[in-house]
Amino acid sequence: MTRYKNVNGVRIQFTAEEETIRDAEEAEAVIRIQNKADAQIAADAKKASGKQKLKNLGLDDDEIKELTGA
């Protein structure tokens, strides 16, 4: 699919070189997206396990929220 860039308000078709660069950028972005999602999942999991450990110590949800913000 032909790509376009908008430069200072003017819509311009990508050159072949720009298409190649953009293909590479999108391939990198896919990896970055996955890494970001994985990091968020890991952070959420750690947060959940930490919260559970606090509960096991006897803290209620309100106390945990005041301590952790979540």
Next chain:
Amino acid sequence: MAYIGKIPLAGAFRKCDAITTSSTATYNLTVSSVAVSPESANNCIVSLNGVIQAPTSAYTIAGSTIVFNSSLTSADVVDFILILGDVLSIGTPSDDSINSNHYVDGSIDTAHIADDQITLAKMAAGTDGQIITYDASGNPAAVGPGSDGQVLTSTGAGSPPAFEAAPGGGFTHLKTTTISSGTATVDFSHGSGGVVFDSTYNAYLFILSDVHPANDGIPFELTFSTDAGSSYLSSGYAYAHKGRRSGGADMNHNSASDSVIDCTSNNIGNGVVETVSMQLWFHKPSNADGHKLVSMHSAMIDNDGHYVATVSMGSNSSTSAITGVRFKFGTGNIDRGSFTMFGVKNS
């Protein structure tokens, strides 16, 4: 001063009908059998028995009658009575027969100029760019024309306004780009289309509104150019986010070495209502002493429908002057949104 008494008919010279005298002093005045009323005795030439009569002493005028100072007899002969109009009046001039030579210089007063009659073409010529104001004496005065970029300012009471340098500091709108169909990147680069991206301004502010991705779950990214948009740096970027998502999750990400600046702490959804809006400050892009810094605030709806707020920063390790920026989603197109660029001067 207004005329006292009945205004004479201008230019009317009329000979009265013949009068048959009798033993009375009063006689009707008619012209062609129609009663006439001279304005005064002085407006009549009366000949009686071959002698011109003195006005007011030999006769008076009362309406449409002449009253001799004594009764006449049937032997007396009124030779003629000539009624004079206003002999000093020129009467009613013909249309378009009076020119300015017949007016006393400076004699046309305000009352003789109707409202809304002075057109621009009738005004004296001035200098291109001047405006008309009033001076301290209340007289019209020309101001200006000033020079390019100056603004008209008040100089206070008793003094005409003046063209002066615009106040220093503030925002200058440079460009708004509106996207309504698939576009891979939105670029602002120095030197064309009204975009200035150099040391002219102390900082640049970008306002991005309702930016919507074609693909789902995509980060919004930023890269820099050091050659006015001919190419964009693909390494040396760093960023850090502090985000919060509805539902309570913190969303903090950072990178010290990446190929882009990731502008948002979560990926943006492509549902119709899922977009990102943000403001981005680019500080001193021409500064060659340190790394270039951008600071950002964003509001977005992610691909899970959560509302996400992010405070973030981005940078590139280049010390070259940055002369262009490129906004894009990680993959796919931007299919709608507006991007506005302001230059900000400190003074």
